Amino acid sequence: MKRIYLDYAATTPTHPEVVKAMLPYFTGSFGNPSSLYSCGQEAKGAIQEVRVRVAELIGARDEEIVFTSGGTEADNFALKGVAYANEKKGDHIITSSIEHHAVIETCKFLERRRFSVTYLPVDEYGLVDPDDVRRAITNKTILISVMHANNEMGTIEPIAEIGRIAKGAGIYFHTDAVQTAGHIPVDVNELEVDLLSISAHKLYGPKGVGALYIRKGTKLIPFMHGGEQERRRRASTENVPGIVGFGRAVELAQQEMSEEAERLTYLRDQLIKGLLERIDHIRLNGHPQKRLPNNVNVSVDYVEGESMVLNLDLEGICASTGSACSSSSLEASHVLLAIGLSHEQAHGSLRFTLGKWTSEEDIGRVLEVLPQIVAKLRAMSPLLKSHR
Amino acid sequence: MKRIYLDYAATTPTHPEVVKAMLPYFTGSFGNPSSLYSCGQEAKGAIQEVRVRVAELIGARDEEIVFTSGGTEADNFALKGVAYANEKKGDHIITSSIEHHAVIETCKFLERRRFSVTYLPVDEYGLVDPDDVRRAITNKTILISVMHANNEMGTIEPIAEIGRIAKGAGIYFHTDAVQTAGHIPVDVNELEVDLLSISAHKLYGPKGVGALYIRKGTKLIPFMHGGEQERRRRASTENVPGIVGFGRAVELAQQEMSEEAERLTYLRDQLIKGLLERIDHIRLNGHPQKRLPNNVNVSVDYVEGESMVLNLDLEGICASTGSACSSSSLEASHVLLAIGLSHEQAHGSLRFTLGKWTSEEDIGRVLEVLPQIVAKLRAMSPLLKSHR
Amino acid sequence: MRNVWSLYSDKVMEHFKNPRNVGEIENPDGVGHVGNPVCGDIMELYIKVNNGTIADAKFKTFGCGAAIATSSMVTEMVKGKSIGEALEISNRAVAEALDGLPSIKMHCSVLAEEALKSAIDDYLTKNRRGKNNVSL
Amino acid sequence: MRNVWSLYSDKVMEHFKNPRNVGEIENPDGVGHVGNPVCGDIMELYIKVNNGTIADAKFKTFGCGAAIATSSMVTEMVKGKSIGEALEISNRAVAEALDGLPSIKMHCSVLAEEALKSAIDDYLTKNRRGKNNVSL
């Protein structure tokens, strides 16, 4: 059975070109970039080239890019780094209620360390209202963090507008661009952000690599303490092959982004339309237009998400759900609850995220298979009866 | 010109077998281990196998192993994690003055966050005196961190003895085993440690992967906040290929360790003997016996380290130095100063660290080349004259 | 045997794919409703009792793979058992019959046990009311 | 041109490999001693002056690649210059003559400038004492 991978937002396969680019740095140019001799300097040069490339992708300068072990570290670094460095100025942070756990859990940690955090609500589509941001600002506010696009339902936030507000108020602004960098245009100056998180494995690069953009002049302290790597901003021996792979992935993304976004938007809309037509009692989560080109998120009434995902897996289709059952906590996705879904609806969510190897036939196959799965599960659902 | 790599303590080439083991996890089994469907679970299974293997290497249980992005993260996690989780019990930490920067800088950070740190001195060989540890303990002490072996001069510390003291006093004990794991026997129960750091790229695994051993029952909070990976102890999408490579490297290390340690000890002693014979005004740094099998560290009077490293590089030999000039600070190695070297001697240090691909001819070549380099540099040294 | 490539054992997957005893029993002798939408698992378990023996059992479940499989398994296990025997079926017994559950899914087996107990309770209550006495 | 695979430019490496004017001058007209062991760079610069022109310059240096290359370069640059011209040689000029230095190594060029100034200073002091006057 052919596998149909539709969970590109969870992780992407590493592009074969990326793997090829990485290989020489494992056994050949394997040196430590901090070393003085040539094979170390060679690795250092390779990293520098990637830095320039990543900077280019987001309209930044190379010295504003710090490599990390992924999106989570970039988010931790940005939030803790700014909070600790600016605590004399204030102790208040503003974020949204639909951030990735890497931001939410970091905020909760900071709350336990005497910072106070405002979690802004979102509307039914998952949009943050810039006016809410403006109203939440106090003279103690040192940082605003709102994600560029939401990983579960794909809603794209009004970052540039929030950026203008933050800038006007002289408050640092961070955005988690893990789901957007390499997929839709991201420009740190247009968005007016001071800090921006990226993760390589979401754009066909390797897992375990990411970057934090830090606008020149931003006051923050390191998150990883130790050696003098990354101009003393991030310690630890650089993951040279990983960073080189990240660079190649960024290069490919730059070449293919606009065409690919168009192709995926078409497939996405086909899938949405097909699902709404073929399954009753189903709703689209997230904004219909202000949405990532590759994201489809629906709630299917009366059935639970994990049981749909497992049934899809039996048919060779990889998808995900915001249901509690997919995690060790029993709570359904905080994102879906934040847009006002009931617990049943949140538990009945299903996310398909499309990517480079998604074809029209794949979409067709989902549209063929899912209605049967839903019918089978609804037949055993105690909820259907009570809603009849 | 054949390259002679003698900086295995800085980083090792990734073993070709390790690269081979990693490859399927980039493009084939690339799933996110948190995913429910089979290709995610497959990745999760692969990680679990490595966890068992790493646990075996150090005599631990698999659930006591948490994967990290390297040695630095493991050190940061251990120190900050224990400090924050136990601050109600006390605010005092004991460490040594020859720790890696990943420990020292983390301690300095904690000092700025209202913890107090005692940096124990070492003797002329770099040994911490367990009695000093005992004397430094107060009723506020919550953590002791002393490295297993020093990365610069290879001295192996009396960890088991310190472990017994820590255990007797009911204080958590961390050791940075980045230079020992996979090279000499490491057993968390024999050493009586509660936390232990490992880095894959020091044992022929990939860069950007490591592990922290956390003894069951140890109270610590996460360092990377976010998702529920690693049983909620370390967020971020797991670096699956990296972890798999780490596992293969550990497997190879287990097979080859004792034989390889013996071979390297022989080569090491040959190199030490040869250098002391052929170059006058030279001294061995670190303990002559209680020393890593692969470490040679000497101070060559009247010449500076970087200029020796660069000249060696011109001859195809990769080595390192504790000289200031190798870093952006101008201070010579804190480790060499701690054993009582003068600044000149510390700046005149040279480290050769041997490894899997080091041969007897390589040692011969160093012994042939280095005396000439030293003679050339001494001819331009203003220090030689003043010492005459 | 736990398959490394799956969250669940083969046995769980088998019951998930082909759940036994799905549905409702008309005029059941006992019904158990357990779980709640917040946690994402809701089970309904129906039993038919003949002479103190559970002659039939059916279920309806909204929930994850483990919830469906434990529902299926518990209805299988209970059929033909006396009320007394049925009350002795523990959540562990259900999980073991499925060749184990991942630890984060053990709550589903608890739910299955509770659904069964609740159905029996319902039967006993009705019966006590009706006949005043029941031999366990 | 900066070689990506090296910390230093080809020019720095060339001077590092074949440093010019290594040594001491017997009976020098001026000597400069700068640097200190804590920072790991010590330079000695010797000059011979003929009719207000620097006829010869030599150095001895304990230090990194950049320290040796800047010493070599500054002695090359200064030869044949008048004292006035020599005093105008800045650390930047030395660094530029070497096709640049990594930013963490710029302090070596500062040291080279200081060594030269200090040698000239020594010459001027001795001379003033001797002849009471010197034409710059």
Ligand SMILES: Cc1ncc(COP(=O)(O)O)c(C=O)c1O
């Ligand atoms: C929006 C967002 N932020 C952060 C992360 C964390 O990235 P990583 O897994 O690289 O740590 C993810 C993905 O997991 C994400 O989707």
Ligand SMILES: Cc1ncc(COP(=O)(O)O)c(C=O)c1O
């Ligand atoms: C003793 C010691 N601890 C920690 C580290 C840091 O490890 P990593 O580079 O994997 O972060 C190193 C090596 O750099 C080391 O030698």
